Amino acid sequence: MPQVPQTFDALAVRTWCGLALEALGRAREEIDAINVYPVADGDTGTNLYLTMESATTAVEAVFAGYDEAGRRPGLAEAAGAMAHGALLGARGNSGTILAQLLRGLAQRLDGARVDGPELRQALRRAADLAREAVAHPVEGTVLTVAAAAADAVEALEGDCAAVALAAYESARTALASTPGQLPVLRRAGVVDAGGRGLVAVLGALAQTLTGQSPAGEEPHAPFEGGFEEASEAGCAEPGPAFEVIYLLEAEDAAVARLRERLDALGDSLVVVGGDGLWNVHVHVDDAGAAVEAGVEAGRPYRIRITHFGTARPVGERAQRAVVAVVPGEGLAALCQGAGATTVLARAGEPPASGELVDAVRRAHAREVVLLPNDADLRHTAAAAAEQARAEGVRVALIPTRAAVQGIAALAVHQPERRFDEDVVAMTSAAGATRYAEVAVAERQSWTTAGICQAGDVLGLIEGDVAVIGADVAGTAEGVLARMLSAGGELVTLVVGAGVPEGLVHRLESYVRESYLAVDTVVHDGGGQGPLLLIGVE
Incomplete structure (x- = not known):
């Protein structure tokens, strides 16, 4: 039987992440199926799993960075990698909260090792930091489950194993009570999906520190009708799109x-x-x-x-x-x-x-x-x-x-x-759609159309520079002329942020007056897209 750590060290973080990922993998479809709050979209289990997967990958990368002579990262380094990985890979409402819980834990796991009292403090910090991150905390959710776990060990005497096991048992009890705290859960006949995921993560922590899988099944949805029926039973109000x-x-x-x-x-x-x-x-x-x-x-x-x-x-x-x-x-x-x-x-x-x-x-x-x-x-x-x-x-x-x-x-x-x-x-x-892009040159460069200088406007057709101009409108017209010389029935313009005022009207007029049989459609590309995309069909 493998040695069970009495304190929390870097190896315990690594083991915990692996067991938590396995636990969420097993519970993934169940958690997806009971998800009715805040949005009945059936992805909470998947989001929690992907978030934990990112945390686990980051921890493994830290261990892999050390040599093979028996050296290991310190606890603070491993815990920090876990929290950072979760932050980078957080998915959905539930995964984002889980990332903050792990961040709170990592802030207290900053010594070479921690003992029972320090793990209690870490659980408290995790619950408090997660609640602070949510604009409008609601009881009967993962926040309630996290707070219950921290409350249960507040004055507990014992080592890390005892603290982890008590936190897990209290979280299970709190999870079973969530339908009585949140009407949408009560109507659907399910427990909170995010809370169910946190219980799985805390169960993995208890297993890491005790060497045994926690006894007892997790509270789950008594509802037998499947996701759509559960969602309808929840009767959640329509939310944002x-x-x-x-x-x-x-x-x-x-x-x-x-x-x-x-x-x-x-x-x-x-x-x-x-x-x-x-x-x-x-x-x-x-x-x-x-x-x-x-x-x-x-x-x-x-x-x-x-x-x-x-x-x-x-x-x-x-x-x-x-x-x-x-x-x-x-x-x-x-x-x-x-x-x-x-x-x-x-x-x-x-x-x-x-x-x-x-x-x-x-x-x-x-x-x-x-x-x-x-x-x-x-x-x-x-x-x-x-x-x-x-x-x-x-x-x-x-x-x-x-x-x-x-x-x-x-x-x-x-x-x-x-x-x-x-x-x-x-x-x-x-x-059948030819494409082009209008962009601004960042530096001097050789192109298929000649030498461009930084600040020149480039018209790229099918990926190659075809026009070098001084302004966006003139360059775009030059690109359209080249593309439409081969024929076309429809021009699509995707306009990004930063285009000159009146550009769309000028290009629509140019197409309408120069190519009578060609229609134009315009789409807003948004602030993150290219300056101008052009398609010709």
Whole structure:
């Protein structure tokens, strides 16, 4: 039998993370199925698992960074990696709160080892910090379960094992009482999903420090009708349309102002982190405004926008879904309105294959059409498609090289068609769309159109510089002239932030007056997208 640590050290952190990830993996579908608060979207278990997976990966990376001569990281380093990894990978309302709980623990696990009294203090700090991160705390949620665990060990005498076991048992009891505290849970006949996940994490902590799996089953949903029936029984009031999550580099004062602004925009606001790095989560109707608030506060990145109308519960897969990578929140809203699950890509920070696989999982369909919308994402998207196929999803990768090709493909998408027929139609529409981009040169460079200087406006057609101009409007007209010389029936303009006033009207007039049979459609690309995207079909 392996030696059971009487104190909490770096190896205990590593073991705990691994056991917690296993526990959440086993409970993932159950937790997804009972999720009715704050939004009945069936993804709490998945979000908790992905958050814990990120924490575990960070801890493993710290251990791997040491040599093989028996050296190990210290407790503070391992606990800090756990908290930082959770912060970077936090998903959804529940995952964001879990990240803050782990951050609170890490702030007290700062010695070489900790004993029972210090673990009690860490649990207290975790519960308090998580509650502070939530704009409007509600009882009967994971916050209640965390507070109960901390309260139960406040005056407990004993070692770390005794503290962890008592915290777990109190959390189980508190979880069983959540339906009596939150009407939406009582009507659905379920316990709080986030609280259920925290109990699994605390059970893993008790197992780490006692060497034995805690006895007894976790309280679960007595409801037997499945997710849709549970959601209907919950009778939750309709909420905002979008979930917005992003990492943010910002100062404390700017984050305080950001909290006030986001609180006025929506609900389920949770802002966690510190020391210049934050994870922001909010439910809003205006996703663009939530992102713009982050831009005003600092530098948001890894932006994820989910339309709640596309979320589906575990056990009820859609037949078909589309996953699209988009370069701005405006296009994200456009594609989500067409039923797609989106992954937001920022310049210089392309999504990893894991993010694309995560989006395929969120789409929760038997068949998925994947639109990378970027030539540089071809290999990343192919890797994600292979991983999703290994998980039993039928995936078709359409090699769209620009967002305007993805828009064209999505426009002809018909989920009622046979899969192969739908993929062929979407591929044909994308292939028939020529694309261009207008951007500003950052430095002097050789191009296919000659030498450009920093500040020159570049018109790139199919990825190659075709026009070098002095202003955006003139360059865009030059690009349109070249593209339409080969024919076309429809021009698509995706306008980003920073375009000159009156540009859209000038380009629409140019197309209308110069090419009588060509129509123009304009989309707002949002503040994070390119200056101007052009598509010609």
